[in-house]
Amino acid sequence: MSFDLPILEQLIHLKLSRMGPRGERRFHHCHSVAKKMLELAHHHELKLDDDVIMLTGLIHDYAKYTTMEEFRRLALKYPEINEHLEAPMKTLHALCGPYVIMEELGITDEAILRAVAYHTTGHPVMDDLGELVFLSDFTEENRVGEIHAHIRTLSEQSIKKAVAWILHDTLEYINQLKQPLHPLTVEAYVAYQQYL
Numbered sequence: 001m002s003f004d005l006p007i008l009e010q011l012i013h014l015k016l017s018r019m020g021p022r023g024e025r026r027f028h029h030c031h032s033v034a035k036k037m038l039e040l041a042h043h044h045e046l047k048l049d050d051d052v053i054m055l056t057g058l059i060h061d062y063a064k065y066t067t068m069e070e071f072r073r074l075a076l077k078y079p080e081i082n083e084h085l086e087a088p089m090k091t092l093h094a095l096c097g098p099y100v101i102m103e104e105l106g107i108t109d110e111a112i113l114r115a116v117a118y119h120t121t122g123h124p125v126m127d128d129l130g131e132l133v134f135l136s137d138f139t140e141e142n143r144v145g146e147i148h149a150h151i152r153t154l155s156e157q158s159i160k161k162a163v164a165w166i167l168h169d170t171l172e173y174i175n176q177l178k179q180p181l182h183p184l185t186v187e188a189y190v191a192y193q194q195y196l
């Protein structure tokens, strides 16, 4: 897939900056995620295109401020969205992100869209790009705290191990809060626990 990264970056910035300072902070976060993804990909010598990595990081939260009303409108065109509409907004911007991205930016690259879709819940089957964005969203430089620092160190040893620990800690944290777990996170944990 060929694309013009500087133009897409401007469009992503335009979209997020409409939300004011919190949108600007979000764009900054997306930049840090992209930077972390590149750093990890080079460190582990992954065979991925730098521009694809950069775009995936920049675009992963593109649907962060999409409203429920907009998701419902999109579901008229893409009925498969309906199965996600019960999920919390925190998860919805990821699972439904690909549809917003396809509609507004015309990006159809399957690997990029899959990486966006599962960046919050995780998925039992993630490729390098999917693991990179899932991991970097948790470990980019603005994420502070013991858990983030621990996973950041682990990610230098093994991407899969770090992903497994994020899933492990997420499950524990959500269980403590007695909140419902997304089935994909449980399935992802089952698939990745072998790397702990």
Ligand SMILES: [Fe+2]
Pocket (backbone or CB within 6 Å): 060, 061, 093, 094, 119, 120
């Ligand atoms: Fe997100």
Ligand SMILES: [Fe+2]
Pocket (backbone or CB within 6 Å): 029, 033, 060, 061, 137
């Ligand atoms: Fe994010």
